[in-house]
Amino acid sequence: MLPFFFWVGVMKAAHRYILTLTCPDRVGIVAQVSELIASVKGWVTEANYHSDQETKQFFMRNEIRGDSISDQVDAFKTRFSDIAAEFNMQWALHDTAEKQRVVLFASKASHCLNDLLHRWHNGELDCMISAVISNHESLRRMVDWYDIPFECIPILPEAKATGFDQVAQALTRLQPDAVVLARYMQVLPTSICETFSGRMINIHHSFLPSFMGANPYQRAFERGVKLIGATSHYVTEDLDEGPIIEQDVSRVSHRHETKDLIRLGKDIERVVLARAVRQHLEHRVFISGNKTVIFD
Amino acid sequence: MLPFFFWVGVMKAAHRYILTLTCPDRVGIVAQVSELIASVKGWVTEANYHSDQETKQFFMRNEIRGDSISDQVDAFKTRFSDIAAEFNMQWALHDTAEKQRVVLFASKASHCLNDLLHRWHNGELDCMISAVISNHESLRRMVDWYDIPFECIPILPEAKATGFDQVAQALTRLQPDAVVLARYMQVLPTSICETFSGRMINIHHSFLPSFMGANPYQRAFERGVKLIGATSHYVTEDLDEGPIIEQDVSRVSHRHETKDLIRLGKDIERVVLARAVRQHLEHRVFISGNKTVIFD
């Protein structure tokens, strides 16, 4: 158990319900949704919507204070189902009291894992971390400190399938709501990618679509770019081609060798992945084809 | 007249109505407003709202396609007045077909004026520029090129009041909707500031609240800051203390002398002022006490 004093300074977010929905765009959606929320005296603390001009798809997110509707949640859901049917919506009502389960994957590089664990520990990431899975033992002691289960599942070149079977079994057992690849460095099998479609986040150490695939810093060095970047995206079966959630860059110059790009890149990778994970956990990210709509 | 080929590439924005409102926050505002818009078949292309947790004030902006409600605008206004009264709203329905009149002020420095005029000319700033007023003749030829009236009103140290009286008369005659101080370098009298409260935008060449007042680049150099900045803000009677609309910064180092900061700063001033003017003209900026709410 973590001692009491570690929790000093953790800001307890108030209980909220987060209503997310998407449907074909047409006149009247906001009016009907807002009216229903108002009719149960729902106190909306943040609301966003977006109408995609290209796909004619509509996206909406409402944060509602828990105490304003907590005794009417079931009634609200029932009535909302009618609207959802009328407008052909995909929707969900997320209760922030129900912590999402997250599984982190890492390899040997510790910077992203350390960053996510520290943020989680500080209360910046509102979730439960069910386990850290790694193909190496290197980071076990770091994870132990946080009292989070560490599972080492080697992915040997000669027995990849066996390794990934074990990974699949672990995920079946852990039943995570979200999976985060914090510099895992392994390409997961399509079946796993599909199971966690829209719920598995990767960090790629380049400014996509530049330098997809292996050794992006080396290739950035060789091309002589003046900015390097990092990209967090949902994992799809096409490597490094999934919907982009967040990107950022850092300035470099001729004085930086590949090892400097690697070092400077770590700082971008850290924040880009952390922002993506936080936005995902707060149900701020909607997938729209191969792109994202993000209400930040 | 400008020859035809200058207009090549200007993207004509579709006709829209922009509904802006602010009122004390309470349950049901969005529902009622959205329902009324929907009831006249208003096609909302962009909508934003914000509930200020501190002041309990609510802000909303809706863009509505002109062709969806143009035959019902008067009816809409009449019905909206009832809602506005109920919720104690300040509101306006802006018609993008009615070009706003803007007066630009400049002194001798040309970079902001050239930038604004070029953007206007390219169709990036949707307004009519009624006149450029300057206390010097320097920029007359630049303004002439755009076929915009240039008025030189000297502000002589020994006759400032006379000069500002002429400025006030010019503004009374021109009746601008907005005034932009594009490095005017003169402190306008309180009476003019009050008349254009919330409609007069200044660019200050520092990252406010650092280096308020005179010679900010010189003082930034002396302090040894590693970033310099620029700030656009609404003019109030307290110099450089009005609500901030936009800010940005640029990296500098020990190798930069004051003259380099001045040069590098110009690039920030240009974009920061242009962004602020554009957001103001699109009715995206709401003043909330001494701060701004910006739906960008």
Place this chain on the structure above:
Amino acid sequence: MLPFFFWVGVMKAAHRYILTLTCPDRVGIVAQVSELIASVKGWVTEANYHSDQETKQFFMRNEIRGDSISDQVDAFKTRFSDIAAEFNMQWALHDTAEKQRVVLFASKASHCLNDLLHRWHNGELDCMISAVISNHESLRRMVDWYDIPFECIPILPEAKATGFDQVAQALTRLQPDAVVLARYMQVLPTSICETFSGRMINIHHSFLPSFMGANPYQRAFERGVKLIGATSHYVTEDLDEGPIIEQDVSRVSHRHETKDLIRLGKDIERVVLARAVRQHLEHRVFISGNKTVIFD
């Protein structure tokens, strides 16, 4: 002629000599070069050097106050030739009193051209602009204002070779030291690229190597990137693959359509091209293989 008052505020840079050199790296280069400069009482106001770890090539740039060596320039050159031979250097001694001749190319888009001309006019770009060449008439009136010759050389799809012959002739006649493609939108023939190798700067409207070729903003929109960029580079015969001089980016979101990316991108293109041109004119850019060493 431009009236006197336009020149107010133009800071006259002091007369300097700029010594640039590159050679295989070995011990003693700095010592010998510095000693020679010191021996003629050269007052170095800025000096940089870089030793490339990969190619083992050495690069050096010295700015020397003109008044400190102006009576010994010929002697200095003679003595420097000996060192240059010893170290197998490529070198040049640039006299800032000899203005470089620059030819600008543009098409219909005015933002980069207006920006470069305004900076030149303000004294930010220390050069002589010999001509603006365009394949359209659109920007003639803008260029006329600056009293710079404007040459319209149409590049018709059915007669490209004829057009490019005229371009080549114009360049032969104008003998520019540098050529700047300010959104020219035409792929110049290899022969012209070769003639101006290392002296012809292009602006590409993407963050290279992403989105090489046509319609980068449209493709950035389709990929759903969260940052768009611009890249200035030396032109080589491989389109958009030459040595990169400068890059920058701007944040975008799902709310931005392609036309917004185009608009936001203009602000990046402007500054990225202007920085590259300034650095080139100040002899700060060294080409090293397909990369650049920039002493900024």
Place this chain on the structure above:
Amino acid sequence: MLPFFFWVGVMKAAHRYILTLTCPDRVGIVAQVSELIASVKGWVTEANYHSDQETKQFFMRNEIRGDSISDQVDAFKTRFSDIAAEFNMQWALHDTAEKQRVVLFASKASHCLNDLLHRWHNGELDCMISAVISNHESLRRMVDWYDIPFECIPILPEAKATGFDQVAQALTRLQPDAVVLARYMQVLPTSICETFSGRMINIHHSFLPSFMGANPYQRAFERGVKLIGATSHYVTEDLDEGPIIEQDVSRVSHRHETKDLIRLGKDIERVVLARAVRQHLEHRVFISGNKTVIFD
């Protein structure tokens, strides 16, 4: 002891000597210094110098490969002393094999401390961390994990002098080369500041000189700035007024409350402090009056 596998990936920097010097500017410094280095066959891998136009002070930094001069270091020092005397230099020859001792100070906030410790552990900060001193017990367990001594020295409001006496004693005992205040939140006595003048680095959670002193995020929120920042600087007896080493900013909007600024600010504080500490440890920072010259 840390297990072996934690050191995987730590890039061992080659042994180098770092020569730093500053003196009044005059002709011939570079020549003489470079000649002396060359005469002992010193292989310079990086060199920078700067001549301050305002103070007429000269600054120089050379990195020399250890293996190129390691058998002549004493001779080099002796001969260099003569040059130093002639030019009235302050100088030092740092041996990267001699690890600098660093003491970190923290309070309850863990983000900067965790970041520095993780970077140190990863090999990004080339030093020995002698101890972490805190006025609270909160972070003991974090520090324990790194096998670094943790000293809790309470600073009680009613007995501050006693606390600071203990701090002074600890520093006398530890004899650090550098002290880093990683959000220590206490104002150290002048005597300690003086002892560690130019060797004690603080992180202030604002973009100085804005919001000096207490509660900068709250005041940034109240002013309605559109960017928040952080500043690392050398500690002097004037609070938040010492020479600035590094600054950075992050964009915020009306949607961010003070608690959001605090959260977003942490990411800037982390990197700004880490960059400053790294630059200091690499002897890249020179103090020039109340400003810094940084060869990065």
